[in-house]
Amino acid sequence: MKKIAIIGAGQVGATTAHRIAEKGLGNIVLIDVVESVKGKALDLLEAAPIEGHDCRIIGSTDYKEIRDSDIVVVTAGLPRKPGMTREDLLEKNKEIVKEAAENIKKYAPNSIVIVVTNPLDVMSYLVLKTTGFDTKRVIGMAGILDSTRFRAFIADELDVSKRDVDAMVLGSHGDTMVPIPEYTTVAGIPITELLSKEKIKEVIERTRNAGAEIVSYLKTGSAYYAPSAAVAEMVEAIINDSRRLVPASAYLQGEYGYSDLYMGVPVKLGKNGIEKIYELKLSKEAKGQLDKSAGIIKANIKEAMK
Ligand code: TXD
Numbered sequence: 001m002k003k004i005a006i007i008g009a010g011q012v013g014a015t016t017a018h019r020i021a022e023k024g025l026g027n028i029v030l031i032d033v034v035e036s037v038k039g040k041a042l043d044l045l046e047a048a049p050i051e052g053h054d055c056r057i058i059g060s061t062d063y064k065e066i067r068d069s070d071i072v073v074v075t076a077g078l079p080r081k082p083g084m085t086r087e088d089l090l091e092k093n094k095e096i097v098k099e100a101a102e103n104i105k106k107y108a109p110n111s112i113v114i115v116v117t118n119p120l121d122v123m124s125y126l127v128l129k130t131t132g133f134d135t136k137r138v139i140g141m142a143g144i145l146d147s148t149r150f151r152a153f154i155a156d157e158l159d160v161s162k163r164d165v166d167a168m169v170l171g172s173h174g175d176t177m178v179p180i181p182e183y184t185t186v187a188g189i190p191i192t193e194l195l196s197k198e199k200i201k202e203v204i205e206r207t208r209n210a211g212a213e214i215v216s217y218l219k220t221g222s223a224y225y226a227p228s229a230a231v232a233e234m235v236e237a238i239i240n241d242s243r244r245l246v247p248a249s250a251y252l253q254g255e256y257g258y259s260d261l262y263m264g265v266p267v268k269l270g271k272n273g274i275e276k277i278y279e280l281k282l283s284k285e286a287k288g289q290l291d292k293s294a295g296i297i298k299a300n301i302k303e304a305m306k
Helices: 011-022 036-046 086-107 120-131 144-157 199-207 210-218 225-239 284-303
Strands: 003-007 027-031 056-062 070-072 112-115 138-140 244-253 259-270 273-277
Touching: 003 011, 003 086, 011 027, 011 036, 011 225, 027 036, 036 056, 056 120, 070 086, 070 225, 086 112, 086 144, 086 284, 112 120, 112 225, 120 138, 120 244, 120 259, 120 284, 138 259, 138 273, 144 199, 144 210, 144 225, 144 244, 144 259, 225 244, 225 259, 244 273, 259 284
Parallel strands: 003 027, 003 070, 027 056, 070 112, 112 138
Antiparallel strands: 138 244, 244 259, 259 273
16 A cells, blocks of 8 residues: 555545545555544544555654655645735744655655645645755645635525536746636536636636635634545545646646746646646636736745745
């Protein structure tokens, strides 16, 4: 079995472990600074006879336990509270993520890293620079989440099965994310054929604010069911080498005209991590929005690397 380490056993980390175990994807090591991580791991393990999987699951406060992991998921760090943007988390989370990255480099030098901690694109950059890993092996999770939100809202709007909706959301995982209606379809039909311009605008706005909408209800934390489903989908694609084509935050070196930053783009995910980055033709409007997204990410990267 493959070994999957999850750094940070909070809402997203623990729920991700739950999903990965029930899919039987590999043995799991949960790492956190708080002792409760050991209890969460035991609780998950004790469900195994009922769920019918044989994954080993341990919880630890010692990074040594991630030794030789095949995949490491980084969720350690603070989540948003009402009124906060993802960028507001930068100062606190950069120290936590840097520490995680140093330990990944030391104990799991051949792993593929999926970064989840916010601000997502900036934290992915920090992990890449701290580990020195090949750019294929450091991937940010955001696009699948933003797209699944967009898909769910479109399906509701049209009263069709959620399974039939495919969507593409590019750019930063933040208020400047760029949902692309031209590449968003229902059973192959572009949504531009099915929904009015105004409706599409409305759904895009709701997608951009979907994280904040949940934070406003939860008050003490942010979303984790859909985020963990998105992470598990990425882990599964890598472990099964299924070459899924999904949006994810990737290190760009000239693609879309941007360099030396992480941003959400369509990628092929397989056993080596990012097997390919796809460059889509974009409308002037979408490219303009992407430029704005890139500008914000660049500024935050500068701040993070100080
Ligand atoms: O789309 C996306 N990328 C995201 C990102 C979707 C959802 C959540 N997103 C972000 O993930 C969120 O803004 C946060 O920055 C992280 C984690 O969110 P989560 O909801 O899981 O936060 P919790 O429940 O507070 O869990 C964080 C855990 C908690 O158990 C801490 O004790 C632990 O991180 N933590 C640490 N673990 C290891 N090492 C260190 N130093 C550490 N510091 C805190």
